[in-house]
Amino acid sequence: DTEVTQTPKHLVMGMTNKKSLKCEQHMGHRAMYWYKQKAKKPPELMFVYSYEKLSINESVPSRFSPECPNSSLLNLHLHALQPEDSALYLCASSPEAGGTNEQFFGPGTRLTVL
Amino acid sequence: EDKVVQSPLSLVVHEGDTVTLNCSYEVTNFRSLLWYKQEKKAPTFLFMLTSSGIEKKSGRLSSILDKKELFSILNITATQTGDSAIYLCSARQLTFGSGTQLTVLP
Numbered sequence: 001d002t003e004v005t006q007t008p009k010h011l012v013m014g015m016t017n018k019k020s021l022k023c024e025q026h027m028g029h030r031a032m033y034w035y036k037q038k039a040k041k042p043p044e045l046m047f048v049y050s051y052e053k054l055s056i057n058e059s060v061p062s063r064f065s066p067e068c069p070n071s072s073l074l075n076l077h078l079h080a081l082q083p084e085d086s087a088l089y090l091c092a093s094s095p096e097a098g099g100t101n102e103q104f105f106g107p108g109t110r111l112t113v114l
Numbered sequence: 115e116d117k118v119v120q121s122p123l124s125l126v127v128h129e130g131d132t133v134t135l136n137c138s139y140e141v142t143n144f145r146s147l148l149w150y151k152q153e154k155k156a157p158t159f160l161f162m163l164t165s166s167g168i169e170k171k172s173g174r175l176s177s178i179l180d181k182k183e184l185f186s187i188l189n190i191t192a193t194q195t196g197d198s199a200i201y202l203c204s205a206r207q208l209t210f211g212s213g214t215q216l217t218v219l220p
């Protein structure tokens with residue numbers, strides 16, 4: 001199994017809703033990432049987990065809350081989002097953190113905040 | 115602050131042409147430079163480069179890194195319409211360049 005899966009594929013939510021994005025990989029990778037990508041822009045790193053511990057938080061607002069329940073799963077909890085948070089949210093994994101391995105991306109969750 | 119700059123921003127060629135995409139970087143604690151291809155969905159990994167002067171090849175694509183001059187190039191020979199995509203480079207999987215939009219016309 002060499003893929004990263006993400007659910008849901010699409011999500012529409014209001015500014016008062018609470019929702020979660022899910023990411024899963026079964027490649028035994030120990031590093032997992034969340035990126036945000038706006039239209040016609042490159043991915044922007046949000047969080048990096050290494051061995052289930054948060055190792056990088058790129059000054060992301062607290063309305064985004066990551067969670068890594070185990071080495072295969074990564075969640076992103078969303079609460080009180082703003083319309084400008086609408087974007088494609090990409091999850092990725094790599095064997096280790098530190099940028100010395102290839103990296104696999106999931107298909108992304110297209111989020112729309114109304 | 116880490117910086118990755120790609121050029122050109124966009125490129126239009128005809129099938130059969132050879133293209134060279136550029137990526138320069140200024141990062142602290144550099145370990146690797148990665149190239150990805152992004153069509154309509156998520157980026158797909160192409161190459162990871164960690165050492166200068168060692169060319170990586172995959173079919174018609176090749177890439178090389180120069181750690182002294184802090185840049186990398188991605189070459190695509192005999193381009194096909196299926197090569198049309200955005201090509202992204204990143205330093206250490208953390209900072210991405212803005213991408214090069216490649217369009218290959220039949």
